[in-house]
Amino acid sequence: MKAKPRVLLESRYRKLERGLPQTIHFCPACGGRRRQRQKCTVCEGRGRISEDSVQQLLSRRILPAFDARKCKFHGAGREDVDVLMLGRGRPFVFEVEEPKVEDVDLEALRAKIHAEVGERVQLTEPFRRVQRRRVGEIKEAHWSKHYRIGVAVESALPADAAERLAAREFLVRQRTPERVAHRRADMVRTRQIRILAVRVPGPDHPLELDIETSHGTYVKEWVSGDGGRSEPSLAEMLGTPASCERLDVLEILDVTPPR
Numbered sequence: 001m002k003a004k005p006r007v008l009l010e011s012r013y014r015k016l017e018r019g020l021p022q023t024i025h026f027c028p029a030c031g032g033r034r035r036q037r038q039k040c041t042v043c044e045g046r047g048r049i050s051e052d053s054v055q056q057l058l059s060r061r062i063l064p065a066f067d068a069r070k071c072k073f074h075g076a077g078r079e080d081v082d083v084l085m086l087g088r089g090r091p092f093v094f095e096v097e098e099p100k101v102e103d104v105d106l107e108a109l110r111a112k113i114h115a116e117v118g119e120r121v122q123l124t125e126p127f128r129r130v131q132r133r134r135v136g137e138i139k140e141a142h143w144s145k146h147y148r149i150g151v152a153v154e155s156a157l158p159a160d161a162a163e164r165l166a167a168r169e170f171l172v173r174q175r176t177p178e179r180v181a182h183r184r185a186d187m188v189r190t191r192q193i194r195i196l197a198v199r200v201p202g203p204d205h206p207l208e209l210d211i212e213t214s215h216g217t218y219v220k221e222w223v224s225g226d227g228g229r230s231e232p233s234l235a236e237m238l239g240t241p242a243s244c245e246r247l248d249v250l251e252i253l254d255v256t257p258p259r
């Protein structure tokens with residue numbers, strides 16, 4: 001059987017709006033299926049949980065250009081829905097299935113995306129046509145990241161909190177968080193965190209941290225401790241219950257090939 005034609009486009013996306021998922025979130029109750037969704041009370045017939053996603057904002061512009069109807073979105077991981085993706089953006093490969101047109105001006109397409117939805121999603125690199133193996137490469141690569149965390153704390157911070165945290169580098173043992181346990185194996189992993197900057201902006205925002213983490217660190221869980229599943233936690237280091245109020249990915253660092 002002959003493989004169906006497809007075009008694979010690589011770039012990096014910035015996500016500038018909280019609440020926007022990376023890919024289409026079908027309704028968990030009806031699965032988005034046409035028959036069932038009409039009577040669905042969870043999504044009220046829409047079939048999906050959020051109106052838009054990064055994938056859809058792109059596909060509504062990319063698919064018409066290629067005269068295609070279906071696509072797949074392959075991200076180098078994904079940020080939580082409520083997390084912004086800043087810096088140079090997250091690498092991804094957009095797969096156009098069965099294009100009827102192949103000769104597309106990719107820079108004009110990127111300009112159209114920016115003109116129409118540039119306040120929500122931006123592509124920081126020109127589209128490159130890539131081979132299938134790039135999908136596996138970006139999905140399996142281990143990317144370190146820089147995050148900015150707005151921390152909420154329950155009681156007043158110790159006066160020396162900022163000094164206590166400044167420039168610290170340490171290992172964190174993290175058991176798979178309960179919120180993802182339904183789709184990830186329950187295991188304990190060790191991850192590295194380095195504190196890059198500490199700010200104490202004022203009473204409304206008691207603490208803001210910039211950190212560098214190794215691949216796959218659960219940042220929200222490191223902040224709270226996740227009921228003892230993540231240790232040491234920021235809450236433990238501060239001596240007060242703490243939670244992640246706001247989170248942005250500042251940068252996904254380039255992969256350094258293993259030596």
Ligand SMILES: [Zn+2]
Pocket residue numbers: 027028029030031032037040041042043044045046047048
């Ligand atoms: Zn539904």
